[in-house]
Amino acid sequence: MPPEPALRAQGIVKRFRAPAGVPIDVLAGVDLEVRPGELVVVEGPSGSGKSTLLNVLGLLEEPDAGEVWFGGRAVSRLSRSARSRERGRWLGFVFQAFLLLPSLTALDNVLLAARYVGRPDGDVRHRAEMLLERLGVGHRRDHYPAQLSGGEQQRVAFCRAILNDPPLLLADEPTGNLDDDNGAVILAGLRDRAQAGGAVVVVSHRPDAARGATAVLTLAGGRLALRGPSCKEATR
């Protein structure tokens, strides 16, 4: 019997309303299941709604319709603070723009992920330092983001995303601002997370992102097209 999906989304609709225009359904009924150990890659043309999908899956935005489940628990209609707690408990994010806090050092940026889930710095400091070493930026732990290259910043951001060992990892164009070498490091890290039992969803343009993926999906016209064993075809 296959494990319960770490992430399930059903009938997700996200509509954007221009002040004086026709509403556009960027997501028009998306269904998705991702189980532990799976790496799902979402492709699609620019503006197709890939980032919006990831935001809805990560509870960073509310859907207009549909529901998201983490480990069997419906989470998208919870209160704001409850959604925050679910994010802290379940998710790690890797953003295209890194989104490190400029006022914190690399190490403190990584430790930030533990602050809001009630894990004292002292308990996770060793793991944070170990992750930075493993990603090749241990020697930059006391530097601020402005002192790091793009590749180094994304490695630090990746360490932050996996510090709490989250069951779900969402990556939005994680290699979009990186050269090939740094991009390869991050993609390898994502594959490692899946192999270690994590559920990983990656939005990416890079052809090599699909290497080793459990499923590759295409988002077009607000719907996901099936290209792998783990996702269900959009229902409409």
Add this chain to the structure above:
Amino acid sequence: MEAIRKVDGVAGVQPQIMLPLNPSTSQFLTLTQEIVLGVDLSLPMPNRHYATLPVRAGRFLREGDRRRAVVGASFAASRGLGVGSALVLEGERYEVVGVLERMMTAPDRFVIVPIADAREQWVAKDRLLRTLLASGAAALRAEDLNTGAAVGWRDGEDPDAVAHRIREQVPGVNVQIPSELSELLRSSTAFFSALLVGIGTLAFVIGGLSLANTVAAAVFERIRDFGVKRALGATDWQVGREVLGEALAVTLSGGLLGVVLAIALGVSIDRWVQQRGQELFLFSPRLLGGALVFSLALGAAAAAYAALRIVRLSPAEAIRRGSAA
């Protein structure tokens, strides 16, 4: 004096002499003028609130004192006078026997001397009076000279009614009706009071808005960071606590700095104006505490507003807005 004393309702009359220490001072500065006050120590002060003026150091004048003076707090401070100091008035040397407590009103700039000494000073100042007394042409002696008299009224009497009776029954005296005098004082200070209230209100509004704007702007310019923190699991309460903590730290340090600057500026200005026998600022603990509490309350309100605006945005929207800024 006798005629006034006999008027029905009068409890006591004390002859007084008031002389400007420096006659050239403009009338505009009357409220801040230094005054020599001669009091008749053989009679009790007819002031039910101040039977004697409060003395900070030394003693008040006694009957029989001559060439002795009690000085107001500002007068003493401006000249570095203390008990035992010498003070020269109209060429005569006076010994300071007492310094009054600071009263934040006219007596702070008074030099109080026995009335006989004050009469001598008046005669010394006024050549015409001196000539008149020396000539013996008028039935006038130096002991008859008074610039005014303080009149006390019996318990239960209407002071205005007593004043009107004096005006009717004692010809040749200029009677100040108590209620009219109060009104005159009120109206003469009303403009300055309104001016000070206006300046204070303006400072509160401008300072308050600047402070609130600074706190809110400091939060909004990091809207992306707060979006990231919420993506990492920060709840509304955790974000609010961080924003509030930072705002209170900023406003407390700003408030303390403002208080220190205000005290430094106030003390510097006071040192300068004390040379003219004046003091402008009083920094009471309540005022300073109130200023700090005001800045903290305003910072907290601005932080609460900013935090509420931030948590109402979705984390994705906060990151988008912060990245676009």
